[in-house]
Structure formats: C-alpha cells, structure tokens
Amino acid sequence: MTELSAAERNALDARLKEAVPAEPDLTGLVARSENGARRTRRRRRAGGLVTAAVAVTAVIVAPLLIGSEPVRDGARPPVGTHVPAHPCGGTPDHADFTQGTAAWVTFCPTRLSGRDEVLSLTPTGVLVSDAASLVAAWQASTGTAHSCPFAFGSTEFSVRVGFSDGTSTRIDGNTGPCQAAASPSKGYIGIASGGTVYSDLVRALGRQASSGHTRYDPPGPPPTCPPSPVSAGRLNVDGASAPGLHDSFFLLDMTAVEGQVCRYDGSGALIASGPAPGPEDLRIASGSSVMRSPFQRWRDAPATSYVVTLRDRTDTWRTFIVSGRRHTLTFFRGSSPGVAYRIGFAGEDLLLQVHEATR
Amino acid sequence: MDFSEYVAARGRALWRAAWLLTGDSHLAEDLVQTALTKAWPHFERVSGDGSFEAYVRRAMVTTYLSWRGRRWVGEIPSGRVPDVRVGDEHVDVDLLRALGSLSRQQRAVVVLRYFADLTEADTAAALGCSVGTIKQHHSRAIAALRTSGLLDPDDAEEAR
Numbered sequence: 001m002t003e004l005s006a007a008e009r010n011a012l013d014a015r016l017k018e019a020v021p022a023e024p025d026l027t028g029l030v031a032r033s034e035n036g037a038r039r040t041r042r043r044r045r046a047g048g049l050v051t052a053a054v055a056v057t058a059v060i061v062a063p064l065l066i067g068s069e070p071v072r073d074g075a076r077p078p079v080g081t082h083v084p085a086h087p088c089g090g091t092p093d094h095a096d097f098t099q100g101t102a103a104w105v106t107f108c109p110t111r112l113s114g115r116d117e118v119l120s121l122t123p124t125g126v127l128v129s130d131a132a133s134l135v136a137a138w139q140a141s142t143g144t145a146h147s148c149p150f151a152f153g154s155t156e157f158s159v160r161v162g163f164s165d166g167t168s169t170r171i172d173g174n175t176g177p178c179q180a181a182a183s184p185s186k187g188y189i190g191i192a193s194g195g196t197v198y199s200d201l202v203r204a205l206g207r208q209a210s211s212g213h214t215r216y217d218p219p220g221p222p223p224t225c226p227p228s229p230v231s232a233g234r235l236n237v238d239g240a241s242a243p244g245l246h247d248s249f250f251l252l253d254m255t256a257v258e259g260q261v262c263r264y265d266g267s268g269a270l271i272a273s274g275p276a277p278g279p280e281d282l283r284i285a286s287g288s289s290v291m292r293s294p295f296q297r298w299r300d301a302p303a304t305s306y307v308v309t310l311r312d313r314t315d316t317w318r319t320f321i322v323s324g325r326r327h328t329l330t331f332f333r334g335s336s337p338g339v340a341y342r343i344g345f346a347g348e349d350l351l352l353q354v355h356e357a358t359r
Numbered sequence: 360m361d362f363s364e365y366v367a368a369r370g371r372a373l374w375r376a377a378w379l380l381t382g383d384s385h386l387a388e389d390l391v392q393t394a395l396t397k398a399w400p401h402f403e404r405v406s407g408d409g410s411f412e413a414y415v416r417r418a419m420v421t422t423y424l425s426w427r428g429r430r431w432v433g434e435i436p437s438g439r440v441p442d443v444r445v446g447d448e449h450v451d452v453d454l455l456r457a458l459g460s461l462s463r464q465q466r467a468v469v470v471l472r473y474f475a476d477l478t479e480a481d482t483a484a485a486l487g488c489s490v491g492t493i494k495q496h497h498s499r500a501i502a503a504l505r506t507s508g509l510l511d512p513d514d515a516e517e518a519r
Contacts, residue, residue, distance in 0.1 A: 004501060008505075011511065012473050012504070012510055013474075015454050015509060016379060016474045019379070019454045019455075020375045021378070021384065023371045023374050026366070026370045026371065029366050029388075029392060029395065030367075032396075033362075033366065033392055033396045033399050323385070324384070326383075328384075330385065342385045342389050
C-alpha cells in the first residue's frame, strides 16, 4: 500500500508541523539575498570582461611574463622567485625534504574539500617572502613519522612546498598534535606537529598579506556588541586592507591585532563581552578548529552563541559567529552589512578561546 | 508587493520547509537565502502573475538536491564542552532520523506534499520532474517511513 491512511496522514502532518523549531530572526534575509544576486550579476559581467582580458593577455602580455607566472593571490614573489600557475598541480618530486631551500609554500585542497562549496575551505595565498625561513624551521624539526590518534576538532590540511630547484614536496597533516608528514622524502618523514605547521603557515601568510599596508591607521573604537547575533554582519568594517581580502573561508589575509568577543544566551540576549586575549590565536583557531559535520550529538551542549570581531592594523574589522548548541561557525564577508556564510562547526580549541574571552 | 514585502510575508514559511529538508536551522537559512538570491533577479518579471512562489520553491529544492558538497563527513562527537548550560530546544530526533533515511528526492516529496500541502503536479514542478517520478519517490518514501514507525498514530501522539 503506497497511499497514506487518514490516520497515517494525520500522524505525519503532526510530526512535520510540530518538529520545526521557532524561526530565527530573518530580517537580514532580504539584504543578503539582494546582495547575493548583485554579486552574481557582477561576477557574470566580470566574467565577460575577464574573457576579453585573457584573450588580450594571451596575445600581447603573456610572452612578457614567461618565467614569472601569476600566483593565485595578490602576493607577488620576490624578483627571481618562480611560482607555478597551479602550485598544487603536478606530482611532488623533491627527493629529500630535509635538503634544499624553499621558494614558496601554499595550502592545497584536501580529499575533504568539496567541489561545489560556496567558498573554498582551503586557505588561499602563496607564501614567498618568508618561505625559506619557515620551511627551514620545519626541516630542522624532522624525525620519524609515527601514527597517533585523530584529535577531536582538528582539521585536515595539505601543504605544497616548492624549492628553488623547481621541485616540490607535499606535507599532509591535521591541526591536532600529530606530526605532519612530508612526501616523497625517502618515504614519509615526520616533521613538527600538524597544529604547528598549520598555524606557522597561516601566521606567515597573514604577515605577508599585511606587509603591503605600511600605513598604520589609528584604531577606531571597538564596535559595540550587537543586540543579538543575527545582526553581527553590521560589525564588519572595511579598512585599507579590505579590498585585498580573499574569498577564503576564514580570516587569512589579516593579522589580527585586537579582538572582541560577545556572548549571548540561548534566547539571544547579550550576557557578557570581553577583549580577545590572543587575537592572532583566535584568528588561527577560526581556521584550524573547524569541523564539517552538521549533526553534532552534543545534546547537552549550551545554546550559548559568541560573536567574535577581529581588527587588523588598517582598522579592518571582520566578524564570525559561533552559535547555538551545535556551535555552528558562520563568517561574514564584506560590509554594510557583511554577508553570512555558514562554514561548519567550531572545534574544541575555538570554543575554549571564545569562552575564555567572556568568562 | 515588492521583494522585501514578499520575503517578510513568506520568509518564515520558506524557512520552515527548508528546515525540514535540512534538519538544521543555519542550513535552512542558507538554503532560503540561496533560493531567494537565485530568484530575486526574476522577481519583477514573474511576481505579477503570482508565480514567484513556485519560482522560489523550485530554486530551493534544486539547490537542496545539488548540495552534495554539504553532505559533510567526519562527524566527530566530543564529550567535553566549555559550558554547562543546557538549552531548551526540543528536537524530534526520530523524525530527523526517519527523514534522513530517505533519499533527497524522497525527502523533498514528503516535505512538499505533507508540510507545504502541494499537489503532485506542483511537487513535480518544484523538483523539475514528471508526476510519475513523484509518485515513485512518494511510494518509496512512504514505505520507508512506515518501517521507521513515524506514521504510527500512537508514536505521533507520544512525540507531542
């Protein structure tokens, strides 16, 4: 029997209608939808212009650029540094990770990276300016790789290191305490903990992105906590660095010098706020302590929400939210107001940091 | 009615249907926002004849069906959380589990037929398939829901 009886239909109706929780405040929905549609239009228009520009470039400019192919972000390598157009492509072929001078380092997609994500879950940017010293520190930390249990709340990542001789090495790890491993290098070779490798590279990329902003803008007053988390997008402020921010899922391109955390109870009422004790740690945790499962089974978890706003030295403010019993992680891009993008779920490290800031 | 008024009037209903499709408040908001973003450029053209609702509904369902990238893996439970406040939200876990056992098409059919009260023809329009295909999804979904016990009137009473 494939049709419902009257009793079954009533039962299903009741379960469906009663299961839906109270709706959140949807007042920002109109603005976000309109902003999204406008962006789509702009991208389409830009796509046409880009097509034309690419055609012109291919004929006129490309021959001039052979030997200094474009990187995928605004960072320009020092003169003489060669970064492939697709640094994550090709097969790693550096013989021994402990030897050689690094020319560039970048994050690459992992096997968990979805192809149809709204925003990339892989941090963007190619590190060139501090690549040699950063990798030298990793090379000095090498030892025998060993297995260790997966750390809750850690995020898998993959890094590619390009060396000055044109070869490359891949480093795989997760942001927990386990060693990251470089390959090929006489098999796998363990280096520093994945958490260290990840945060080292995120910090270095942030410094590199910030280094172009030599002017120091006096900080404006920190934004006041919004009356509820749903209006957190209004806290985003564009400073001098804002035009260069990438479409990365977290706050890669800023070096956070100040931060504020606002804490709300389950009904959305503000109950505490405080300065972030370690704004850079908080920024890095917002990328390293992310989980993707939408159905956490933390049934006794708090309904507390946190609104986090971080400022860089150019007075750009960017906001993310850790919300609800599932600790949903939402970032805001742009300003006036920022557009919300739900990324996943905050891991334990991030939760502890935001909690400590408002204790 | 302009776009803002439409969203003010219909946003909550759309969100409720989206919640039943996704089982998650934030995903539901994302889904509604994405559907409205897709539909917004066509608002002026189709709002006059009352067909914008069907346009949004179709955008929402097709977006939901295409969200393969959001079938996230690696659920990682943790017994340690930094706060002890217990929320007051009630979640019908059995319902979510039963809906989660359905294919996305089957789930969409159940939500549109029995929550949004759409006809088979309107459901087919929302999913962009034939009425025959809808009947097929419906039949399989009902069989699965019966197995789950969700359609048992006594269970429904107990869940309230």
